[in-house]
Amino acid sequence: MDQDTQRDVLRRLSYAEGHLAGIRKMVEQDTYCVDVLKQTYAVRRAIAKLEQKLLEGHLHHCVVEGVQRGDAAVLDELAELYALANR
Amino acid sequence: MDQDTQRDVLRRLSYAEGHLAGIRKMVEQDTYCVDVLKQTYAVRRAIAKLEQKLLEGHLHHCVVEGVQRGDAAVLDELAELYALANR
Amino acid sequence: MDQDTQRDVLRRLSYAEGHLAGIRKMVEQDTYCVDVLKQTYAVRRAIAKLEQKLLEGHLHHCVVEGVQRGDAAVLDELAELYALANR
Amino acid sequence: MDQDTQRDVLRRLSYAEGHLAGIRKMVEQDTYCVDVLKQTYAVRRAIAKLEQKLLEGHLHHCVVEGVQRGDAAVLDELAELYALANR
Incomplete structure (x- = not known):
């Protein structure tokens, strides 16, 4: 994380x-x-916003690096995160 | 999409x-x-499940190809999708 | 429903x-x-909005009548609906 | 609240x-x-569960009393809570 x-x-x-x-x-x-x-409700929204920040950092660092070294696990994790967040 | x-x-x-x-x-x-x-509620859950399928396909195809050709837009789109889904 | x-x-x-x-x-x-x-996502939001209309009608009709005749089941149903919607 | x-x-x-x-x-x-x-995500879920407890208490106390004394505001509040939780 930067x-x-x-x-x-x-x-x-x-x-x-x-x-x-x-x-x-x-x-x-x-x-x-x-x-x-x-x-x-306001706390939950604040936590969701913080997750968005974490996710953006994750996408532009770990995901890029993972894809570049051919690591598919990083994509499965993303799919899992979406599923968890969207339940 | 496959x-x-x-x-x-x-x-x-x-x-x-x-x-x-x-x-x-x-x-x-x-x-x-x-x-x-x-x-x-059941319909909304069914649509969420279908979105998960779309997203998984998207991650393993478009995102991989986008990252490999150095296209950062594909990651910004993912962050946006997450924000939209999680609102 | 009116x-x-x-x-x-x-x-x-x-x-x-x-x-x-x-x-x-x-x-x-x-x-x-x-x-x-x-x-x-837009369809899911539209369905959520429609649910809001249904719920408002339900609250001002069935719930009022249920409470007035001492029917606690109407409140358990409401709690269940919130739980389902909020999952 | 009891x-x-x-x-x-x-x-x-x-x-x-x-x-x-x-x-x-x-x-x-x-x-x-x-x-x-x-x-x-786990914290958000835990907060949602706690909200459910609060809401159940609210329904069986304040809402019943509100409806019995003919106070419609208690129903408008419920509709608003639902909208907020479901956003």
Whole structure:
């Protein structure tokens, strides 16, 4: 992973952790469920965005290198990732 | 697209069309909404499965060829597909 | 289901069937996979929108009536629908 | 929210936070992207499951009470949650 992607992903992960901790506090304080749910959806979206960053880095580095050295496994992994993400 | 994938995808598309036509009949006959919704979910899952087949064919053909001739566009397209599928 | 919802849902279902038939033609003519996939995503989104219409009608009719006559099954069904849609 | 649901949801939130912290360590140690992505998918699924628990509690408490006192807002909120979750 290149350094820019890594730094960006780490920043997003810290942010998502903080967001979850905030949601935990909301639940402890018995916040209205609908408001809690809107926040958990927001965290899930933030994680999906971070996955997009990871995937873009992966495509332009590992996948290119894998294909160039004739490694088909890298493509099977991609297919599996799509299947998992799209379930 | 290789012939096996094409045939498989066409078969799945016909099936999904038939399924939608069946759901249309259910709605015309005023079937209970929950039963209609379970069927529309099933169609969406069937389409997602067909997309997986298309994607696997795409990865092992167009993507390999694209990367081998140094075409980065094929990777940007993949990232875009992932983003669209995962929205 | 009230008549407006029914008409709207039927119109959307016909449209989705036509869209799938168009995608079938694309696959028959060996259209580039990425372009086919963008269309199948669009159909899935259209079906999700139609589900939203069905659900709104369901909530304001069957669910209200179910709750008022003390029928908890209507709530279990809703929970199940969310789980199915969110898988 | 009843106490059992609250305790269960809090436990799941703590677990998801710990999982994200673990993923952050994976990224810091430059773990292979595909392995990181599989873990972020798992966290998203865990959050979706926790949402399901929240929603079930919400349906059987707030929604029942809302409908019984003739509050339609509770149904509009449900439709909105469905739309958000299904985007």
